[in-house]
Amino acid sequence: MLFDIKQISLVLNGRTITGFTTDNDAIDVSFNNDAGKWTIGAQGKGVWVADPNQSGKLTIKLLQQHADNAWLANQLALQRSDPKSFTAYSMNIRDLLNNDLVSGSKGYHATPMKYTRGGQHNAGSWVIEFESVQQVLGLPFEN
Numbered sequence: 001m002l003f004d005i006k007q008i009s010l011v012l013n014g015r016t017i018t019g020f021t022t023d024n025d026a027i028d029v030s031f032n033n034d035a036g037k038w039t040i041g042a043q044g045k046g047v048w049v050a051d052p053n054q055s056g057k058l059t060i061k062l063l064q065q066h067a068d069n070a071w072l073a074n075q076l077a078l079q080r081s082d083p084k085s086f087t088a089y090s091m092n093i094r095d096l097l098n099n100d101l102v103s104g105s106k107g108y109h110a111t112p113m114k115y116t117r118g119g120q121h122n123a124g125s126w127v128i129e130f131e132s133v134q135q136v137l138g139l140p141f142e143n
Contacts, residue, residue: 004097005020007095008094009094012089013089017068018068019062019066019067021063021123023061026061028058028060029056030059032055033051033053035050037049037051055129055131055132056104056133057128059126061124062125064117069126075109079109088105088106088107089128091103091130101134101135101136103134104132106132107128109127110129113125
């Protein structure tokens, strides 16, 4: 298996985001709910209850002075000041080495980046929540 952060393509509304840190979780996509759960009755038998909620969130960590932060900050300002003019995010993430694909639709800023400065580099974290997230992991199981 190979991995190279430079071989990850993250596109939000047509803009390619490139200012990632080298942290292990520089790009993190998670679902807000599990796919479902068992409901078990008094006799020990159960019913699997699927959860139709496919919403999720993208958390990205960017270098503090990268231009992507300014673009995201401008988008957040538009979302807050003129929601009708803001275009909800579409997300497309591709791992070009491993053929993984993650996509999302109807994304909105949930957590703005904190302003942190000090004696060392401080990554900026952005959280965007999506109404729907899909994930396809590309390569089959390797022996």
